[in-house]
Amino acid sequence: MxxxxxxxxxxxxxxxxxxxxxxxxxxxxxxxxxxxxxxxxxxxxxxxxxxxxxxxxxxxxxxxxxxxxxxxxxxxxxxxxxxxxxxxxxxxxxxxxxxxxxxxxxxxxxxxxxxxxxxxxxxxxxxxxxxxxxxxxxxxxxxxxxxxxxxxxxxxxxxxxxxxxxGTTYRELAAGAADAAARFAAELGRAPYTLPAAEVESARKIGESLRPLHVEEAERPAGPGLRDRALSHTGLGARTLLGRLVNLPPPPAGQSPLKTGLELLEAVGRSAAETGARLAGTGRATDEAGALRRLREEVREAAEREPQPVTEVRGRRRAALLEVADAAAAFATAAELAVRGRRAPPPPAGTDSGRFWYAGRLAPRLWWHRLAAHAGPRSVYFQNAVRISLALAAVRTVAGVESLPHGFWAMLAVLSLTRTTVAQTRATVRQALAGTLLGALLAAGILALVGGHTHVYAVVLPIVMLVAFTVGPVRGVGWAQGMFTLVVSFVFAQLAPVTWRLAGVRLMDVIIGSMIGVVFGLLAWPRGAQSELHRAVAVLLAREAETVERTTAAVVAGRRDTAPDDRALQLALSLAESAYAQRQSEPRAPVAGAPDWQAAMITGHHVLWGSRRLLARAGPDLGPGNGERLSGRADGVAARMRAAAQRAATAPPDHGSDGGVAASAEPAAGPGGRVRDPEVVAPSEFFAAQTWLDSLTADIERVMAPCRAAHQAGSAEQAGSSARAAPPDRPRAA
Structure with a gap:
């Protein structure tokens, strides 16, 4: 290792x-x-x-x-x-x-x-x-x-x-995020109704601390069980709530916010505080989350009953406030499931029940759901299992046909030296063979010198084993294999009479196992998760684009769908997350211009949750021109997602290209990713969908930010090279 x-x-x-x-x-x-x-x-x-x-x-x-x-x-x-x-x-x-x-x-x-x-x-x-x-x-x-x-x-x-x-548990991190959200909600309820720059930066850092990459492996909620799934959704809900609070648009200049908006923010703050206390294990049996859901529904129903459409400024703020309330309610539901498991009450009917489909399910069914999702050649877990099982079967065949002495050592070499990429396996094997050779030479000398005096091996074994398991993990696989060769030699010298040839058998077995591991590493997905991550994220972004278009079309047509078929998006999200997780364990050089993989996956969750919420609330006709305006907006977001998918699927382009970001018909975005449309009047459904598309625009900007930064750096470097290569100006003739 x-x-x-x-x-x-x-x-x-x-x-x-x-x-x-x-x-x-x-x-x-x-x-x-x-x-x-x-x-x-x-x-x-x-x-x-x-x-x-x-x-x-x-x-x-x-x-x-x-x-x-x-x-x-x-x-x-x-x-x-x-x-x-x-x-x-x-x-x-x-x-x-x-x-x-x-x-x-x-x-x-x-x-x-x-x-x-x-x-x-x-x-x-x-x-x-x-x-x-x-x-x-x-x-x-x-x-x-x-x-x-x-x-x-x-x-x-x-x-x-x-x-x-x-160390700090994930529940403790989520509890800290809940306390911060409660503080931010209180701040947004007071003049000037915006968060200061220091709080915005604090929200960003808290959100980053909840990313799995920044959490100790033992504390990551990555298992298939109910509590792990719920805790993972708790972290996602916390990050979404913080993002929604940071991007909440202020009321019109010179006007005070509406009373219902302030009441909704107060309910969000109380719910977040209750959620934080529940996660920290200090909460009482209150129902602030239930009160928030009831108030959210009252505000939404009141908006639907309004006889006249509302203006853009008022509609956007109300839609953003409802987004905040939805995020806080989802956060509270996920936290309760994470803390209480199957003893938690079922999520409320509607979008929340679809989000938390796993609530109340038995562990075997949840395990089957996870394993079935990865039972295909596009899953890195499936690829790794095929690679290692074929290599082990090949070694067992060689050991059985050739009567290989101590053949399990060859299989142990396959287990301990085979990596997820062929390049990593080759590098590991080179170090392991060098260490095994030195260890075998030393073991052969000791076995020849000591002979059959087993009490010597009994005394030395604990010392050698302690050194092996201390030095090996720190100094690398070469030291580990060399010291382990001494360990197994001293163990078998106590079980039966041996000679110095035992060390040679150990070396031969390691060579056979290593070579078979390299061969199957070369034949079975030699690049590991690298190419699979590109493909999986590209598929995910394409599925996101399809969902955006389908959901917007349903909102424009006024169709409701409380049980949308989004299994393709869920599967794409699961495969992308597993490929990303494995990629973190593989040696990699920074790739200039690669998208922000984690941001693409967070976008997938936002698409999934927002789509379900909008489809459950689709309403009447949107008014003259608003349907076309919303459809055009969705087409622009989907075009950006497909451009990002194309960029993720291909190798980083030359710096002279456009970075793989195709132009779209989407209007220019203003600060925070919100599009500056002309002043419009429309029903609340229009602004709910518009706010969702605004947040997805900001998400795609984060996904593609590294690509644009690399493109700009490459363009500057190319311009500098051209300037250095240009000949000096000739003096003009008199």
Whole structure:
């Protein structure tokens, strides 16, 4: 593995040292008890490798207590995998078929979130370990007992030995955002009815802190369960509410805001404060969110009952206030689901119930929904699972046909060295082979010198293991492979008589496993998430454009649709988010002119939520010319989205091009992305749709901002180069 970030510096031993101490004590303790205390070499082997697989090979995020909880939940899966591996080892074809199916299933489970992804490599190793001859089903009891003993020790050590302080949780971050939203709502309810620049910057920073990229992996709400889904929506709701408050247009100059608008802002502030208290665990059983929803409906119904259309200034502000109220209500609903889970009351009927479709659903159904969404070649989780299962099956075939001694070492090399891009795999393999070669030479010398004096290996093993698990994560994969070669050599030297040739077998296995990993890394999606991210975001932006056009057409025609079919947009959003998450773990050079991927995904949520809200509220005819005006506005936004999709799907253009942003018929936007239309009078539905399109215009501006910045920088550089290359002016003739 690569270098691991030390997040506990200054608070006692680093996280790497804590993990190394726990792993060494549990692995060696379980190994010695079973081998020397109980005289059970099979149980000793499985006890040691169970600890190593789940503590060293796995990378389960979080504190020791969080990892202990994951280990307890995975223990039944360990028993199933050990049993399946034991019985499938009887024939090579059965072992290979099991490697394809079970290996794929374990790797594909990474779609369930960071904890499942972190535990997957260790579970793979625990299935691989019994999947090799000798075929000894009568030792299954010892295998299960040894692995269980080792994992129980590891659970206790994770929970009680050298505990780690927990960082800021996502709920705490969302609670802070709720308190800020309540403060901003109170500020907007007082003259001059705008936020000062310092508060605008504060809102931006708070919103950025809720981006998953800026949150510790263990605290990211990325799982398929109800609470994780709700907490993810809580963060999105908080960011949306802050953005809506920051961009709230002030009342007309020289006029006081309407009383209903001030009351709505007060209700938003009270609801946000209640939501923050609920997330922090200090709230009382009040219903400020319910009061906000009722007031929101009263304001909306009053707008619909108005006998005459309203002016643009009044209509825009009221529509923006209703957007703020919708965001605050969604934020409150998501927070309640995140805190109370299935005990939370069902979301109110209408747009909220569609938004939170997962409320009240059982965990198996939610897991199936997540896995089914990624069961296709366009998902990076599916691609990774295919790559690793094919490589493991190939190694198992070679080991079975060629009777490869200690063949599971070759499969361990595939697990620990194969990366999501072929370039990264090649670089890792080069370092690993160099480290393994040096480790094998040192191990061969020690084995030849010490011979069969097993007590020497017993004394040295804990020291070597502690160094291996301390130095490896910090110094890189070369050191890790070299030190681990010493560890396995000293382990097997205690289980059976060995010679210096064992080190050569280890080197040969690592070479075979590494080469097979490189081959399948080259054949199966060699660029990892890079190309998939471009394609997925391009598809997402195209789906957004289609939804914008379809929704606007429904508003213009006055059609209502409380259950729109937006599954294509949801699927595109899910695939884009997973590709983006994997891309963050891959080495990458900054690409000048690439869109803001995260902004594109946030735009997808805004399109999805706004579309449902408008379709549920579609009303009467919009008045003379307003339908055409709104349709033209939507066409302009959709054109920008399609231009951004084309830009995302292609490589960064030369600096002399237009940056991939096509011109559109959309009117010029004013400050904050709002289009300066002529003064119009129209029903409230017109201004609700107009405000939605305004916010999407601002979103697309954020998506394409890096492209325009790169284009401007390239144009300036090209102009400078041309000026330097131009010959000096000749003096004029007299």
């Amino acid at each position: 690569g270098a691991e970030k030390d997040v506990s510096a200054g608070r006692g031993p680093s996280r790497v040292v804590r993990r190394a101490i726990r792993t060494t004590l549990c692995a060696c303790g379980a190994f010695y008890v079973c081998l020397y205390g109980l005289d059970r070499p099979v149980a000793a082997t499985y006890a040691l490798f169970a600890v190593v697989s789940m503590a060293a090979l796995s990378r389960i995020p979080g504190t020791g207590e969080q990892r202990a909880a994951v280990l307890v939940r995975t223990l039944p899966a360990v028993w199933v995998l050990l049993t399946a591996g034991t019985y499938l080892a009887v024939r090579t074809w059965a072992a290979v078929a099991g490697m394809l199916v079970i290996g794929f299933a374990i790797a594909f489970a990474a779609a369930a979130g960071p904890r499942a992804a972190g535990a997957a490599p260790g579970l793979q190793l625990l299935y691989i370990l019994p999947c090799f001859p000798p075929y000894l089903p009568d030792t299954l009891g010892e295998r299960l007992g040894g692995a269980t003993f080792g994992l129980v020790l590891l659970v206790l050590a994770e929970k009680f030995l050298l505990p780690e302080p927990r």
